[in-house]
Amino acid sequence: MTAVSDALPPVPDPALVSALAADLDASDFRSEPLRRLWGEEADDALGRGVREPLLRAVDGDSSALATLGRLLVLGMPQPAALVSAALPRLGAEGLAALGLARVSGADAVPTALVRPQSFVDADGIGEWWIASDLDELALGTELPADHVLGVGGASRTLAELIVPTPVGRALDLGTGCGIQALLVSRHAGEVVATDVSSRALAFAALNARLNGVSNITFQLGSMFEPVEGEAFDLIVSNPPFVITPRVDGVTAYEYRDGGLIGDALVEQFVRSAPAHLTPGGIAQLLGNWESVSSGSDPSTGPGAEGSTTSGLDRLESWIAPDLDAWVIQREELTPLEYAELWIRDGGTTPREPTFGRMLEAWLDDFAGRGVTAVGFGYVLLRRGAAGRAPLRRFERLSQPLSAPGRALRDGLAAHDVLGDGIPQTLVTASDVTEARHYMPGDDDPSVIELRQGGGFGRTVSADTALAGFVGACDGELTVSQIAGALADLFDVPLADLWAELEPRIRELVQDGFLVAAS
Template sequence: MTAVSDTPAPVPDPLRTAALAADLDAADLRSEPLRRLWGEEADDALARGMREPILRSIDGDSGTLATLGRLLVLGMPQPRAHVIDALPRLGVDGLVALGLAEADADTVTPTALLRPQSFVDADGVGEWWIASDLDEVALDAPLPADHVLGVGGASRTLAETIVPIEVERALDLGTGCGIQALLVARRAGTVVATDISTRALAFAEINAHLNGVTNIEFRHGSMFEPVAGEAFDLIVSNPPFVITPRVEGVPAYEYRDGGLVGDALVEQFIRSAPAHLTRNGIAQLLGNWESKAAITGLARLEAWVPAELDLWVIEREELSPLGYAELWIRDGGTTPRDPGFTPLLTAWLDDFAARGVTSIGFGYVLMRRGRLGEPLRRTERIAQPVANVGAALATGLAAQDVLAEGLPATLVVAADVTEARHLMPGDDDPSVIELRQGGGFGRTISVDPALAGFVGACDGELTVVQIAAALADLFEVPLADLWADLEPRIRSLILDGILLPGE
């Protein structure tokens, strides 16, 4: 078992945190000023775990922004006199009282990171200050088991997938540093943020105070225990979904390991969440799921969701047991050059082999309760680059609701859709016609001349019936036969966001 942190959890204090926020604002501790201070190349290097380029860029600079950059962004001790100048409202004693630093007569030593984090959502562009535990670069050692992660790749991925809807009550289950709760709070009346880690809740509460967010309630507990009997319009979760062998000697990091065997934690969330959804409520999470010789991970996952719920699963990546094990061993700070790497790799591979796991999928899961008509049951693999995923999911859900009442009378082509035609040299007729989606899921869909003609005529003026009748005349086929072929494919294009209902 990996050791726990040797520093106490931070201490949320609204008054001291407000003073800290005022100091950070006065210093302009934000992404762009920092990037200008030490340069784009050095800033990019920090994202790859290298701080030396930054240190070289600001060598000899004892100004406020450079001091706070070293202290809070890089997690490096700074002279007490410089910190006093940089934090005139909070002071060194206030920073220590918040549990974000230790200090002696000469030096202030950070016990946490505090970094600006920009975001983009349906309401625009913004930036928060996010406090979290010192990372591997600052610690110069593997992470402790109770490490509270800052804003990582998974956090950003989940943030991009959240459907941008206004809700009364939302739940962020497993809030960690609180980044998802902050995002959801922008479009929710109230947010309940839960975590099994009291250390994580302390960081999340400090981050809410730092950024002036007042509509989040923090509760301690595992899974749905803190909200027993309650229902929400939106549930989001970036749970500790990493599949970890349950054997002695394998680190169990709280931020990524839920303590269960295989993908049981993701299964538990998916089976439990529907009971906590209001009518029309949505639950979204990231997760891993295991494929076995007799059944794919996507099929296993679909079986966990009640048949009456909408389900949309997008698998973004699939790894072999070896690839998965190496990814997460390295994530914990152990490399193949370290003596502990091979025993960890053996433990992971033995665990997968014993349970018959052939591959591990990663992706997004969306569930929705209570809409009319046939439920949406969609599981798919999408490997290409994606953009504005939350908006694309919202478009798909809206299309499902429209289609429950029948095809719209008129349709228009989405603004990001283009058509590509491929011809063999010397041919007049295309051998391949493709519809290409520029945003969302970036789909490329092969169509035949009849469907291409239909899409090309969807200008919002001609009705669906008029277009179909004209195509039947053009191709000299019975309208009923043409429609039987086109209608299900038109529905798919609507669900994909290629075609949109007309005004």
């Protein structure tokens, strides 16, 4: 039988939560003070799951910050007297009443973590206190099936992807500890946060109160069931998309496993979300999608013998053709790599006898369904304007991304602008540079590259005509004037030059190398 948490979910009692927030604020319980307390090297080691350097750094330190760091960041028991001194308004007993600890003899034993989480968005720099279940480092064992995860890498990734546009109503589907709902609340009038786990909703409600956020409501239920018939300007989701075999001996974690076969949960989301979008509304999620051998995926029809349907092609087939769709695949893993990743994520290492059995179960599941690879990436859907050709981008990007949320916003805006044709006057974006490569002794470059410093960090090969066009886009000359000058320079018919340049210019506008002059 799969283990579940022994600790009860937290109780967001308003008075107690207010006392906790005041105590954490008074002790300066925030990321930078904690990092200074135990040092950058120890803080970085904790991010890798190693806590010994941190413990050495605060050994014998009974200050409020050190006590709370050991108790709430590491999940280690502390003397109740020290905890009450560190939390003078709440006390150890109040922390227990909130469901975040229990008092056992002379000690306060944590039953949850509370960690500061800094963030940067369009409105500036901020920080939340985020409560979640004890992690495997604190538990010293495999995570229970109903574990409520804190802020992990996927949460931070989705936060960076959210298009930074003010909206009226937003939905955080599968809210978990509530971090996305909190972030979205900063530019939404109202946020609805849903989850299939009542335990997760309790943590999310506590975190909203702890951080003084009042425009979020919480609803229990699976997928879109709690918001049937409702529409939103923005839907965000870090859903439980992990592909897990449905066999005994393999734990199905609520925070990452949606209970469906293969990538069916992602399919269900992209098929269902559009019905809950307002005109112009956007849905964004993280997900996995499988590449499958021919005959294994009935949704895409029969394939040639020995062929494979890529995950991106399968995903595209699930999205209605009249929707704007922008999908970015960040990585692709083999079945073995994928299985190892998620077995370790649950706290099981190769040293444990269960590791091999779980690995076999994963590989058997993939083999039985003809899965050859699993992609991971980002999905953006938009209900675009009627009568406009939809945006359809399905691409693979592995390079580092800078402010991808703004890049997605600008890409959508560029698509809308291009619907009326190439703007009359263009300006080269400030982050674009040009690199030219020459063979020794040559006067003319053999390779010209346009490089994007921000956004998606794209590199585009250019010929001398396209490079000349981009170089002339300073907002003074119109597009037609620049094209005419280049036709004269290269002594070619303008119509021929424009036929070659026009689609390349469109691509550069779409990708943010060129922007409409203001």
